[in-house]
Amino acid sequence: MTQLEDPVVAASSKRMLRGSLGVTAIVFMVVAAAAPLTVVGGAAPLGILLGNGVGFPALYAVSAVILLLFAVGLAAMTRHVPKPGAFFTYVGYGLGRSSGLAAAWIAMLAYTTIQIAVYGYIGYILGYTADTYLHVNVPWWLYSLVVIGLVGVLGYRHIDLSSKVLAVVLVAEVGIVLVLVAAVVVQGGAQGLSLAPFQPANVVSGSPGVGLMMAIAAFIGFEATAIFRDEARQPHKTIPRATYTAVIGIGVFYTLAAWGLVMAWGPDHVVAEAAKDPGSLILRTMAAYLGTAGEVITNVLLITSMFACVLSFHNVITRYQHSMSNAGVLPERVGSVHHRHLSPHVSSLVQTVTAVLLTIVFAVLQLDPVLAVFTWFSGVATVAIALLMAATSVAVIIYFRRTEKDARLWNTVIAPALGFVGLILSTVLIVANFPVMVGDTDAKGDPAFGPLSWFLLLLVVVFPVIGYVQAWWIRTRRPAAYAKLIDTIAA
Template identity: 80%
Template sequence: MSIAAGHRIRTAPASAPEESMTKLESTGVEGAAPRTLTGSLGVTAIVFMVVAAASPLTVIGGAAPLGILLGNGVGFPALYAISAVILLLFSVGLAAMSRHIPKPGAFFTYVGYGLGRSTGLAAAWVAMLTYTTIQVSVYGYVGYILSYTLQTYTGVTLPWWLFALLTIALVGVLGYRHIDLSSKVLGVLLVAEVGIVLLLVGAVVISGGAEGLSLAPFEPSNVASGSPGVGLMFAIAAFIGFEATAIFRDEARDPNKTIPRATYAAVIGIGVFYTLSSWGLVMAWGPSNIVAEAAADPGSLILRTMSQYLGATGEIITNVLLITSMFACVLSFHNVVTRYQHSMSNAGLLPDRLGGVHHRHLSPHVSSLAQTVTAAVLIAVFALFQLDPVLAVFTWFAGVATLAIALLMALTSIAVIVYFVKTKKDGRVWNTIIAPGLGFVGLVLSAVLIVAYFPIMVGDVDAAGTPVFGALSWFLLLLIVVFPLFGYLQAAWIKARRPEAYAKLTDTIAG
């Protein structure tokens, strides 16, 4: 068996108690293929992976204009800061769990240890819904941008879904190979897109903006204006992926230190960058003009801003980086989903083959192929129903993903508190009770606001613009109910048909 230099497959005795949550042996396949991922990713590499999932330029160029237009207008930048504080509190408990539960499954693993096997399985399927929908939503957006760019510069018109499928294929190739390759690609793209946005902010500050520099976006009256629930949805959506640091545990160097540090660095870095960048966007046009400019064409707002402050060259560079930013985003989410599937397979929740590791690339290659096919099929279905790639595919499914992740993180916060209260493995009250508790409150309030304004996001409003829960809103919200319900049903089935496998799902919490 050929193993890449600097890496080796880690194995553990089947009786090791700490392995049973993520490694169920299957008859006839034991020893047939490596089941555990390995690597030497450091803090920087993991931060690149998860921040790339947040896709800085896509957020500032795509989500921020929509948050300003559909959300709370001038006050939208403040929601990034609010989201960062809530998620930082949540991260304290997440980091504490990562030290005591050495498993790469993240949410579903932690919920399983804290709240029991059945709830852990339910959480696993909510996580799958979250990362699959957010990934597919960005495929829709990148398909649109590529189609629009081709038409703008060449006059040739090709359907968005064709570009989406081509992107899926390229992401699939990189996802099939070793994680180090993906992290290098993401690192280069991330530095470039962050650099161009900071250059824009610098130009705005030096010029003084359209109406002078001010703190108008942080004034309470502006923060509470419009539809703050929709704005909060876009703000929290910008952070999706930061929590995936724990998923790369098996591929991290010194994970007990690397994972917590990477988690804190990702949240703080994302929060500061988005708050500063969106503030710069508002200042570029002025508080009295930004909503009108976003309404004129939210998709091109960042390009028009770049053209005004950095010239035609800046606009062209940004257009290119916007495309690569979205590519980096879907590549990162692809890596996250494949590792969730890998962990779920090794826990006996998905077909055994999905837990295999490539003998040379040391990647979850079968899981990667499965996710590539899933994304391609979903895009084909959306194309068949002629859904708009931005107003439908991107907006609808980003909304589903955001609400699902907020609820999942709230559940994980409770699991953290329960786990440490029961086991008393960590005596730090702030890390195990207070911070997770405050994070839970913030996440629940965020979820309530998102649900209240959900119809506006999907276009379910009456003639007066009042949100109305129509068929589309209920269908999308129902997904967040159906997936965890399936997890509970699966748990019941495993408990009845495979009691030994069910007993191995956790070691410390009785089902």
């Protein structure tokens, strides 16, 4: 029997994703997950108000440097580990199979929570817009369910369709912000143009820990480039280039956009303007510099930005589940690939059902879509992803020290070590300020750890424990299967 006739080989090939995505398509996919306009319109005003005020734009640059150091090690691994599982694969190769499974589950927590958080926010925005302009009053969760359905349809089909949708949306939302910055520069801002946001005194003013937390959260999604390895053209070149392009592009864009916001109102007035209503600061800025048309266009693009975000994360999660299935840690059926669309269609359906069920639960519990669903689960995702990247940095160092496959000291030791230090310090700051993010307070109304904070942070502990327990169970009950995992997530 030839290899082509071998049923095992044939079955395996049917579970492999295929595609020809280039650098640009993958960058669109992961940058869309970062939702640039949503970050500029929502996170940046909050960073200015609750963080370090005028100096907040500089923290985007700081975050970009930390994550670029992390990306150096990530890119090195993509050249030597030809697997699409990204974090859990790399942690498995560096720290062992059990840690790899733990990383897989914490990654699932991070991406699922950030996706459901945005589903809540987009449901609220759609409800608010319909009520304001059309006088149609429908519960937020119904809008969220409609969006989940649309995302599910696109996620079920070939990824090229998703990448084209994301490309159009991303170009539009980035374009409107760049037009705003250009208008601010041409008109000279409210108090002239300056580098006040980058002056050391302003960078460390206020609460820089809160600001850094919001800045790093804005980058979530860029690291998913390796997930698309099997669907990339020349992945050993495409994935590293896409990773660097995404980090640098996001960092420059956020820094420039936040600087434009500060200049638009002036260093002496921007905090006060954000305090009036941080959620509408971007719309008021657009109205002031681009007129009513700019304000209306931005309102529409905020909705499409969030749609692009959830579509991108849907694609990331489905491919994580696909990789986990092929590793034998999720049901085999989840790893199936559609015969025509060449997509992980079963995994896509699983993720769609998961989002629907969670949304229904939140609706039954009558949780606020912004103050609860969006804020709480964004906080969980931020802590989880920071810890996951820190663990990956350690795994990179150990893997290359053990295998000696790459002798480049900067790429395999120095940069990952610096990235690890930056990520750990950032994680400490994020956890210390976690009550601020989720709105947990003491009897006096001051931010303090309470039952809500501890419960949400406990999720970040429970999910990796699930991975370790699952690894123990497989090793104990299915030793042969555990041994075969070496071909998938550990070497």
